[in-house]
Amino acid sequence: MTFTGSKRLSQLGSAIFSEVADWKREVMNQGVDVIDLGIGSPDLPPSNRIIEAITKAVRNPAHYGYPTSEGSLAFRETVARWYRYRFGVDLNPENEILTLMGSQDGLAHFALSLCDPGDLAIVPDPGYPIYSASLVLAGVEPYLLPLRSEHNYLPQLEDIPVDVAAKAKFILLNYPSNPLSAVADRAFFEHLIAYAKKQDLLVIHDLAYSEMAFDGYQPMSILEIEGAKEVAVEFHSLSKSFNMAGCRIAFLTGNADAVKALKTLKSNIDYGVFGAIQAAGIAALEEDMEHKHSVAGVYEKRRNVFISALQDAGWIIPPPKATMFIWAPIPKGWTSRQISREMLYRAGVVVIPGDAFGAEGEGFVRIALVQDEARLIEAAGRIRDWLRTIE
Numbered sequence: 001m002t003f004t005g006s007k008r009l010s011q012l013g014s015a016i017f018s019e020v021a022d023w024k025r026e027v028m029n030q031g032v033d034v035i036d037l038g039i040g041s042p043d044l045p046p047s048n049r050i051i052e053a054i055t056k057a058v059r060n061p062a063h064y065g066y067p068t069s070e071g072s073l074a075f076r077e078t079v080a081r082w083y084r085y086r087f088g089v090d091l092n093p094e095n096e097i098l099t100l101m102g103s104q105d106g107l108a109h110f111a112l113s114l115c116d117p118g119d120l121a122i123v124p125d126p127g128y129p130i131y132s133a134s135l136v137l138a139g140v141e142p143y144l145l146p147l148r149s150e151h152n153y154l155p156q157l158e159d160i161p162v163d164v165a166a167k168a169k170f171i172l173l174n175y176p177s178n179p180l181s182a183v184a185d186r187a188f189f190e191h192l193i194a195y196a197k198k199q200d201l202l203v204i205h206d207l208a209y210s211e212m213a214f215d216g217y218q219p220m221s222i223l224e225i226e227g228a229k230e231v232a233v234e235f236h237s238l239s240k241s242f243n244m245a246g247c248r249i250a251f252l253t254g255n256a257d258a259v260k261a262l263k264t265l266k267s268n269i270d271y272g273v274f275g276a277i278q279a280a281g282i283a284a285l286e287e288d289m290e291h292k293h294s295v296a297g298v299y300e301k302r303r304n305v306f307i308s309a310l311q312d313a314g315w316i317i318p319p320p321k322a323t324m325f326i327w328a329p330i331p332k333g334w335t336s337r338q339i340s341r342e343m344l345y346r347a348g349v350v351v352i353p354g355d356a357f358g359a360e361g362e363g364f365v366r367i368a369l370v371q372d373e374a375r376l377i378e379a380a381g382r383i384r385d386w387l388r389t390i391e
């Protein structure tokens with residue numbers, strides 16, 4: 001007997017990522033020392049204080065019962081203090097903060113908690129893949145909002161058809177952005193909140209990269225905009241900001257009704273984050289409030305080194321202001337998939353084809369700065385040598 005997955009499963013777009021993983025395996029099996037700049041998983045450990053907090057907490061027998069699905073009050077109170085410290089935003093830990101097992105957990109379930117099958121939601125193209133996948137899982141129709149370089153990758157809200165805006169349950173955006181590394185300023189967020197109020201639309205903002213910004217730039221929370229909580233929620237994660245991706249801890253903030261919807265769904269699905277990890281999360285946020293503990297410096301240096309090495313190789317890429325990613329336009333005559341494959345088979349460097357993030361990503365590859373400077377220079381050197389062979 002054979003069992004095939006559901007129709008929904010076949011609509012999920014993970015195929016490109018598995019294809020790249022297959023290529024990588026094949027090249028590694030040939031004995032090549034592959035430099036992986038594919039998945040955006042931080043290569044650095046969390047701070048000592050975070051590791052000490054988790055080590056101490058795992059010895060505490062109190063953490064071995066089921067945790068609560070919304071997270072401990074202590075963690076949510078610390079999040080509220082951090083939001084006030086970092087963004088000047090006041091949040092009620094009782095009903096405006098929900099602890100999550102990574103923001104992926106929240107993003108995957110959000111549509112399910114808020115929409116019915118046949119509803120419509122607006123998601124960016126290119127966009128982080130779970131945005132569209134979560135709609136597939138919930139039977140929600142996507143409206144793909146194109147993000148293009150000529151508009152600095154900001155959406156043209158006025159171009160959204162009126163019937164789409166009227167029917168959509170939410171609009172999801174992400175600045176600083178994965179994969180685009182694009183950023184949005186206060187004027188844009190003000191415009192977005194005004195638009196959402198006018199259209200009766202919930203805004204979901206994914207702020208996974210708020211602490212990874214360069215050249216003095218400080219990303220903002222959408223909740224800084226006056227009245228934003230009436231129409232907006234924001235996902236935030238400790239994965240990138242504190243090198244805690246393996247811990248699986250994040251949170252949702254903002255509009256109490258939307259927070260409650262996700263909390264209700266999740267209380268039926270899981271029992272929340274392991275208490276020792278929440279203790280580590282508290283340590284991370286407290287340490288940050290005591291003396292800014294930023295990962296940005298490391299990534300800024302990596303960005304500078306890599307972009308300038310590629311420039312020497314003749315590949316000119318505008319330096320991003322934030323995130324761990326470089327969104328690189330590819331030379332004419334290639335598809336993003338062809339060039340990614342060739343870069344791996346000929347230069348031993350893994351990058352992700354832009355179309356993995358939506359049709360608008362064609363013509364680009366995403367490069368994650370998740371190796372140290374020496375490895376990045378080595379990667380750029382290999383790319384240069386390979387580019388010379390095809391000129």
Ligand SMILES: Cc1ncc(COP(=O)(O)O)c(C=O)c1O
Binds near residue numbers: 178
């Ligand atoms: C934009 C964005 N949102 C959410 C996530 C998920 O992060 P996590 O589930 O580790 O919190 C990622 C991870 O790469 C991301 O890039």
